Amino acid sequence: xxxxxxxxxxxxxxxxxxxxxxxxxxxxxxxxxxxxxxxxxxxxxxxxxxxxxxxxxxxxxxxxxxxxxxxxxxxxxxxxxxxxxxxxxxxxxxxxxxxxxxxxxxxxxxxxxxx
Numbered sequence: 819x820x821x822x823x824x825x826x827x828x829x830x831x832x833x834x835x836x837x838x839x840x841x842x843x844x845x846x847x848x849x850x851x852x853x854x855x856x857x858x859x860x861x862x863x864x865x866x867x868x869x870x871x872x873x874x875x876x877x878x879x880x881x882x883x884x885x886x887x888x889x890x891x892x893x894x895x896x897x898x899x900x901x902x903x904x905x906x907x908x909x910x911x912x913x914x915x916x917x918x919x920x921x922x923x924x925x926x927x928x929x930x931x932x933x
Contacts, residue, residue: 910924
């Protein structure tokens, strides 16, 4: 059985109403092993080699993608995703460790508010 990655959204969270800034929203997630072990820079589960991607969907149709980068804080990845309109949307976040094959994904439903 392969190890899985668990992705916990920090921002946005399910049900949030997020105000965009200059056509983007800030996305932050925590990525850990599904067994609860943290990732550790320089260790067996080094988050610096993880590939983490966020995809924004409006009404089930993909609108934009963005890579999330390791922030340097324990297990945390962040980045900015482009948004084009106010309304309900979903964010699909996927992570993979290419060295071990460990992977995970999560979906967050929330609402974007634009100026």
